[in-house]
Amino acid sequence: MKFRRNPLPQQLEEAIHEKGSFAYVFNLLMGILLVLNIVGNLIACMIIDTSVDHDRVKEATNGNIKEWKHCNRCDRLAPPRSWHCKLCGVCILRRDHHCMFSGYCIGHQNHRYFMCFLFHLMVASIYSTVYYSIYLWRITGFKFIFLSLISNLLDSLVTIFYVLNLILLALAFAALWNYVPMMMAGEVSGEHKKNLESKYNFGLNRNLRTVLGERMHVVWLFPTIKSKLSEDGYSWNPQLKQDQLGD
Template sequence: MLIQLASITNKPLKRVLEHIVYLLLIFVLIPVFVYFELCIVLPAVEKDNSKHVINLCIAFFLLLNIVGNMLYGMLTDSSIQGKMLDSQQTSDWTLCAVCECLRPPRAWHCNICNICILKRDHHCTFLTSCVGYYNYRYFILLTLHIFIAMVYAFYYNLKFLATFISWNHGLAIIRFIFPLANFVVDASYESLYIFIVVINFIVALFTGFLSYYHFSNVFKGQTTPERKHNESKYNKGWRRNLIEVFGVRWHLTWILPFIQSPLPGNGIQWHDEDKYK
């Protein structure tokens, strides 16, 4: 579906489809997955009441961070709209023909959002908005917490499947390789569980790659377009780079999306060394 969205040239239609994907994630896929893990898998594999409570607390922590970072990432505006684009140095600024204004370094126009985004990294379908200077933190922590949740769930899912899946001369492997076909042929709860676990594994791989890729960019002080062009002139060292994305309380932001962590700059000026002091 994401490939189909990328190929759509009708901007209003693409925005509508993105919002549909977002609503499906919030109100359908996440609740279904949470129900499966907490109401089916966990009671079946964890009989100890104390461990059961601990697992519920961990699940609540991860869910709060996933949903919270999704909402904050969507609602936090990184565009130039309403910003005072004033700087003493405008020699490296560029002209946006669509917005009809000068834009600061690292700001680029998004054809889907139809506005320039400060320190634009990419347009995210899952957030239905661009990832830029002010919401990059939430995007990265969203992918990180999803990855942790998927790995955590996958461990218990394997234990759960082991209670009723038999090897059957290698047939079990075929059922995992072709989960959708298996579900069509054998429309049972067992086939549905296998399908969900395979999706769990795919999402873990995808978000794991995204987390590694974007954390690598953060440590190098790069955005995705800058990495493609091998630009590193904004690299201030790993600690300053972390602060530039996660704010002055960067070591606490992973705990909850609600924790305030002011950024040192404004996404407009990029040569002010005093902002890190």
């Protein structure tokens, strides 16, 4: 049994870039990198434990006694900004929300991977939408793209994927539109819903480092890059806000 050296349809290959050209190789590598980042960050969201480690929770001091709380469900002391998740069954450290897509909560330890997942998902969606459009334009013409979406949707697998890609792009953009401003303001979803100024807003630079870590400029490149978070997720001192804003 023999296998094809190139499994891609010849028409598809010649419609975009010539095989072996710089653009062909570049886009192939970009596609692989985007897939690795999307899958890698999603897996990180799922496997990294962001629940409260009660072995680290010590008796609250006089300075932050008002910030600590008792979780009735866990029947344990919980640090500030932590919330109990009914679906996960545990208290989540600096809980943002329960991600139904990954099936796990997004909290202090995996927030970075969630944001990187959304970023690469949107980039990949834009990338594929552009190339889908070019392909459909060159192969079938302008009329196919706009009229076929309505009249021949079920007859064309390419068109179905094109529509699904547009939906994915819209969802990724909407998610980033929602979560990026909160990250920049030092908020999580539970705090944002109260529509009050966050007392944990320590300035843009510190807020980004709280989520993305000290190497926030390079964590977007690959999920395995280590980046120590500026906060431990347990000790939050709102009194430092003015000092941080003055830096």
